[in-house]
Each structure stands twice: as structure tokens, then as C-alpha cells.
Amino acid sequence: xxxxxxxxxxxxxxxxxxxxxxxxxxxxxxxxxxxxxxxxxxxxxxxxxxxxxxxxxxxxxxxxxxxxxxxxxxxxxxxxxxxxxxxxxxxxxxxxxxxxxxxxxxxxxxxxxxxxxxxxxxxxxxxxxxxxxxxxxxxxxxxxxxxxxxxxxxxxxxxxxxxxxxxxxxxxxxxxxxxxxxxxxxxxxxxxxxxxxxxxxxxxxxxxxxxxxxxxxxxxxxxxxxxxxxxxxxxxxxxxxxxxxxxxxxxxxxxxxxxxxxxxxxxxxxxxxxxxxxxxxxxxxxxxxxxxxxxxxxxxxxxxxxxxxxxxxxxxxxxxxxxxxxxxxxxxxxxxxxxxxxxxxxxxxxxxxxxxxxxxxxxxxxxxxxxxxxxxxxxxxxxxxxxxxxxx
Amino acid sequence: xxxxxxxxxxxxxxxxxxxxxxxxxxxxxxxxxxxxxxxxxxxxxxxxxxxxxxxxxxxx
Numbered sequence: 218x219x220x221x222x223x224x225x226x227x228x229x230x231x232x233x234x235x236x237x238x239x240x241x242x243x244x245x246x247x248x249x250x251x252x253x254x255x256x257x258x259x260x261x262x263x264x265x266x267x268x269x270x271x272x273x274x275x276x277x278x279x280x281x282x283x284x285x286x287x288x289x290x291x292x293x294x295x296x297x298x299x300x301x302x303x304x305x306x307x308x309x310x311x312x313x314x315x316x317x318x319x320x321x322x323x324x325x326x327x328x329x330x331x332x333x334x335x336x337x338x339x340x341x342x343x344x345x346x347x348x349x350x351x352x353x354x355x356x357x358x359x360x361x362x363x364x365x366x367x368x369x370x371x372x373x374x375x376x377x378x379x380x381x382x383x384x385x386x387x388x389x390x391x392x393x394x395x396x397x398x399x400x401x402x403x404x405x406x407x408x409x410x411x412x413x414x415x416x417x418x419x420x421x422x423x424x425x426x427x428x429x430x431x432x433x434x435x436x437x438x439x440x441x442x443x444x445x446x447x448x449x450x451x452x453x454x455x456x457x458x459x460x461x462x463x464x465x466x467x468x469x470x471x472x473x474x475x476x477x478x479x480x481x482x483x484x485x486x487x488x489x490x491x492x493x494x495x496x497x498x499x500x501x502x503x504x505x506x507x508x509x510x511x512x513x514x515x516x517x518x519x520x521x522x523x524x525x526x527x528x529x530x531x532x533x534x535x536x537x538x539x540x541x542x543x544x545x546x547x548x549x550x551x552x553x554x555x556x557x558x559x560x561x562x563x564x565x566x567x568x569x570x571x572x573x574x575x576x577x578x579x580x581x582x583x584x585x586x587x588x589x590x591x592x593x594x595x596x597x598x599x600x601x602x603x604x605x606x607x608x609x
Numbered sequence: 610x611x612x613x614x615x616x617x618x619x620x621x622x623x624x625x626x627x628x629x630x631x632x633x634x635x636x637x638x639x640x641x642x643x644x645x646x647x648x649x650x651x652x653x654x655x656x657x658x659x660x661x662x663x664x665x666x667x668x669x
Contacts, residue, residue, distance in 0.1 A: 230633050230636070231629060231632040231633055231636060232636055232637060233636055233637050234636055234637060244633075247626050247627055247629070247630040250626045250629065250630075251622070251623045251626050254619070254622050254623070254626070255619065565637075566636065566637025566638070567637075586634055588635075589636070592637070592638075
């Protein structure tokens with residue numbers, strides 16, 4: 218069925234259980250779908266944009282209140298909506314980092330964190346992960362010390378992931394922030410896999426910036442995200458324009474330099490707003506989500522030869538699983554080779570595993586109902602048994 | 610201008626969105642429990658009402 222021209226209607230979420238690792242937390246709520254229907258036109262949120270003509274001042278729809286609500290929810294001083302987490306990284310890097318400044322990332326940082334710092338000319342150093350694929354305060358302190366000695370000055374900025382995209386592991390953000398602050402290094406917490414699905418309190422973590430992804434974890438259309446900041450850092454990253462045209466003498470009011478004036482308009486921002494009450498509520502059910510995640514991981518681990526590369530028991534819904542000793546052995550002799558796994562899963566109503574993957578792959582159980590979790594766990598076991606693998 | 614017709618279009622789309630949500634919640638089997646069956650029946654009834662309003666406002 219086409220929705221327009223040669224564009225197929227996307228029916229993936231209606232027909233299947235989708236365990237794609239990056240899509241789970243971004244599925245829209247019905248409220249967001251309705252808001253998108255009403256506000257799909259380009260400048261739709263600008264009907265009532267009055268002086269001082271800035272997105273976060275608009276009261277109808279209540280975008281201004283949404284900004285205040287998100288800041289309170291994250292326990293941060295100020296928030297702006299941004300077109301994806303990456304634009305949050307970019308705004309902070311552009312503000313805090315000068316060319317040649319040392320900066321710190323982690324061995325599990327997302328490429329957009331790297332690229333944002335590359336744009337600013339930062340010299341990147343990674344905190345290594347430990348044997349359990351975690352970023353520890355001990356390794357962070359050692360890296361801070363090493364880089365400070367090497368450059369004769371402290372790093373300009375440190376990025377750390379609350380939850381990383383590779384393993385879905387939870388890292389020692391609070392302790393790492395404490396270590397960084399001993400060197401007066403500001404800390405940005407990448408909450409792309411936490412803000413909107415699990416509890417996040419910026420002041421408890423003691424970080425200076427929190428970045429979240431709307432389309433990854435806040436049930437919002439893409440591109441969307443949030444950038445939150447505290448105290449003096451909020452003043453710096455949300456500074457207003459001072460520029461003046463030399464011929465016209467024009468100035469540009471209170472437009473914010475790093476935000477390029479207004480950020481999210483139309484469907485992305487109202488979608489985010491419409492989902493927000495449900496997002497706030499669902500964070501309170503995080504323990505149940507984690508229990509569901511463990512249920513599925515345990516089903517996979519019951520298949521002989523399967524191991525989990527993420528921390529275990531799971532504390533998150535995104536998991537990296539190793540099936541070299543199970544499904545990959547089947548693939549070696551199967552007529553469909555590695556495609557047998559995704560094909561078998563799809564026949565049973567499950568999609569989201571990269572076609573051809575039978576070695577190390579990721580999946581995410583976030584947001585599935587209990588019946589769907591049972592179906593998913595049973596499906597992995599059935600596919601194993603149908604292909605001659607032992608299940609304990 | 611027919612405010613009623615415009616409202617009926619949006620109300621119909623929102624009701625279909627609720628039905629879409631049920632399809633998502635029950636994928637892949639789409640086996641509905643009693644509560645979901647009641648909700649779907651109510652939504653369909655309301656959708657028909659919106660269609661009636663549109664017919665009256667735009668075609669009669």
C-alpha cells in the first residue's frame with residue numbers, strides 16, 4: 218500500500234514486534250500521532266508567535282510551558298528543544314571548545330559526539346572501557362590526570378554516556394562528574410538512551426549539561442531532542458546574538474547563537490509535547506521494562522552457545538547478544554545462510570534484527586507489552602529448536 | 610465555512626489513530642482482550658458518526 222507516489226506506507230509497528238535497537242523508545246504515543254496530524258504543516262506552531270519572536274516564548278501551543286516542564290523534570294536550570302541529540306552536542310562543543318583544546322570522550326561515545334568536537338577543533342582523548350564494557354570513574358580520573366599533565370591545562374569539556382549505544386550499559390556518571398569537577402572540567406551527559414525511558418535527575422548526577430534524544434527515547438518524531446544546562450553554563454550555551462549588520466544596522470533581538478534562532482518547529486516539537494505526559498509516566502515503570510528485558514535475555518541464554526556481551530543481569534532494555542556459538546553455527550550450513558535468523562523471526566512476527574546477522578547483534582525490548590515480551594522470548598527459543606539447537 | 614465538517618475530519622483521524630494504537634499494542638497476532646474489543650467497538654461507532662456528519666455537511 219502506497220501513502221504517496223512511490224512511497225510505501227510504513228506498517229512495521231502495526232504488523233510486527235519491532236526490536237530494532239534504536240527505534241524502541243522513539244515510537245510515538247497515540248497523542249503524538251494526533252498532534253502530528255494537526256501540526257504537520259511547516260510553520261504550524263508559528264500561528265501565535267508574538268514578540269520577542271522566539272520558539273521557547275510561544276504560549277499557544279504551550280511551547281514555553283513545555284520548556285519549563287522539561288527543565289523541572291530533568292532537574293536542570295534551563296532547557297531548549299533541539300533537532301536531535303547531536304545538535305545538543307554541537308551547541309555545547311561550539312560554546313566550550315576552542316581549536317586545540319583537549320577534550321575527553323569515552324571508548325563508547327557515539328560518532329556524533331566525536332564529530333561535534335571535531336567541528337570545534339578539539340583534541341580528542343578517550344576514557345577506556347573496563348573488562349565489563351563500563352566507563353568507570355577510576356579510568357576517567359586517570360584520563361583527566363593524563364591529559365591535564367600532557368597539555369599543562371585541564372580539558373575544556375568531558376562527554377560521558379549515561380547509557381551507551383553499543384552495550385546498553387549504565388555508566389558511573391555521578392562519580393565521573395565529581396572527578397571532572399575536581400579539574401574544573403564541565404561535564405555533558407549523553408542521555409540519548411535514558412532521558413525519556415528511565416529516571417534522570419541532572420542535579421543528582423551533578424552534570425553541567427544533559428542531552429536527550431526525542432526520536433530515540435522520548436516518543437517523538439525525528440529530528441528532536443533536548444539540551445539542558447545549569448548555571449553559568451546555561452548562560453553561555455544559550456547566549457543571545459550581538460551581531461549587527463554593517464550596512465543595514467540590523468540586530469536580531471534575543472535569538473540564541475547556538476540555537477540559530479528557533480530550533481524545532483511543526484510536527485517534531487508538538488509531537489514531543491504531546492508525548493510528554495506519557496513519557497513522564499512511563500519512566501516510573503522502568504523496573505518493569507528491565508524485568509521484561511531480562512526475561513528475553515534469559516530466553517536467549519537458554520539456547521546453548523549464546524552469551525550476552527552487555528552487563529548481566531540487564532539494567533537496560535538495549536542488549537548486545539553473542540550468538541556465534543548458536544545461530545551462527547546454524548547459518549554455516551543453512552541454505553539461507555545468515556539470513557535464516559531474521560527470516561525465521563519475521564515469519565513469527567518479529568523484526569528489527571539486521572538481516573544476515575547471526576554473530577553479535579543488538580536488540581531493544583523497550584515499550585513492548587507483556588504478551589509481546591512472552592511472544593518474543595518464545596520465538597527465539599522456537600527458532601533455536603526448529604534449527605536443532607539445544608535449549609536448557 | 611463548516612466548522613462541523615473540519616472537526617469531524619480531525620475527530621475521525623484521531624479515532625483511527627486510536628485504532629492504530631490497538632493494532633500496535635497487539636501485534637503481531639492482533640488478538641484483542643475484552644477491554645480492547647470494547648474500546649474498538651466504541652471507536653468504530655464514533656467514526657461512523659463522523660462520517661455521517663461529513664456526509665450531511667459536505668454532500669447534502
